[in-house]
Amino acid sequence: MNSALVDAYLLRLGAARPQRPSSEALRELHLRHLRTVPFENLSVHLGEEIVLEEKRLLDKVTGTRRGGFCYELNGAFAALLAALGYEVELLAARVYDDEGRPGIPYDHLALRVRTEEGDTWLADVGFGAHSHYPLVFAERGEQDDPGGRFRLVDAGPDAAGIRGGDDSSGAGDLDVLRDGRPQYRLETRTRVLADFAAGAWWHSTSPLSHFTRSLVCSRITEDGGRITLGGRTLTTTTADGVREKRELDADEEVLAVYRERFGIELDRVPTVRNRNLT
Structure with missing residues (x-):
């Protein structure tokens, strides 16, 4: 991601370039992203192809000034954060429905972000109604946020019928709760953007x-x-x-x-x- 694209992205967010990849700057960027880049699925209904490649995602956010769903929003935000000096990892999740049933593998993309202070955060600008600020990744108690009261809960293998990771052990997985209700089961193994292509295709084509x-x-x-x-x-x-x-x-x-x-x-x-x- 070159400097001109970084500047264009920050202009879209109405944010100045952070002097350092700090936790404070991450919180500000996260909130500005949620305020300015909408969560939307218009491409699905406009017949627009959804391509999970960094350049295509950045062009959509900075060029056509659109939004997107999780793969696009968090994929683009990850590129911005990495260009600003943050250490960013892509994580896969399965979203719980209203009956507590998990979605498909690679149902959702979220971010684990490390700052210059050594803090680690769960950042997610692509889940619709969710936390306004990143959540402390290692905290297992309640985290109050303008979007609700959140908790990251260690999930044992087979909890809620979900297995996580390629080893099918579920070790290290987390349930992300909002106001006491599970939102998604988060794997802690690092993924790459291409891993989510099948999930994006399913969500943009399946009648389910x-x-x-x-x-x-x-x-x-x-x-x-x-x-x-x-x-x-x-x-x-x-x-x-x-x-x-x-x-x-x-x-x-x-x-x-x-x-x-x-x-x-x-x-x-x-x-x-x-x-x-x-």
């Missing part, structure tokens, strides 16, 4: 994937709330949890929300490609 069944574009707001455009439903949530929904009828209104609230320029309104999936 929630990404093929619905449209979403979402980001944290400057006051700590959240704004989400799900199809034609605009939902704003304050930091105190007060939620307001509004239906958008005209295409021009939908496109204006993408442009003005998410910084995304589109020439047509995306729709779920196969309505039989919904």
Whole structure:
């Protein structure tokens, strides 16, 4: 990642180049990323190819000023952090559904980041509603964050029916909990971006994937709330949890929300490609 791309990425985030790869700078970059680069699956419904290569991911974030889902957002953020001097590792996870069932292998991509102070963090700018700041990787107690109360819990082999790692032992895996509910099972073995290609393909093509069944574009707001455009439903949530929904009828209104609230320029309104999936 060259210096010009680093500058373009930081400009997108509205952030100055950190003088050092510190924990404080990581926290600021993490929050700015969540505020400015939306979690979105528009490519799935616009017929755009999703390619897990660093250049393609950076072009999407800095060139077309788009967002993406976990593989894209955390993949691009990892490249930025590495270019700024952080030690970054890609980790695989399986996301729990509402019934506590795990998703597919390589269901999710998260980051383990080490700073110049020797601190190690779980960074994740690609999970939608999650922690606003990185979580302390070695901490097993509760970690309070504007996004909720989080815990990283050591997971024994076969807990919740999941085996982790190629050795199928599950040793070292972690469950990431938000407000007491498991969000995903995190493997601690380092992966490479290409390992997630099958997961990205499945999520963008399978009728069983929630990404093929619905449209979403979402980001944290400057006051700590959240704004989400799900199809034609605009939902704003304050930091105190007060939620307001509004239906958008005209295409021009939908496109204006993408442009003005998410910084995304589109020439047509995306729709779920196969309505039989919904």
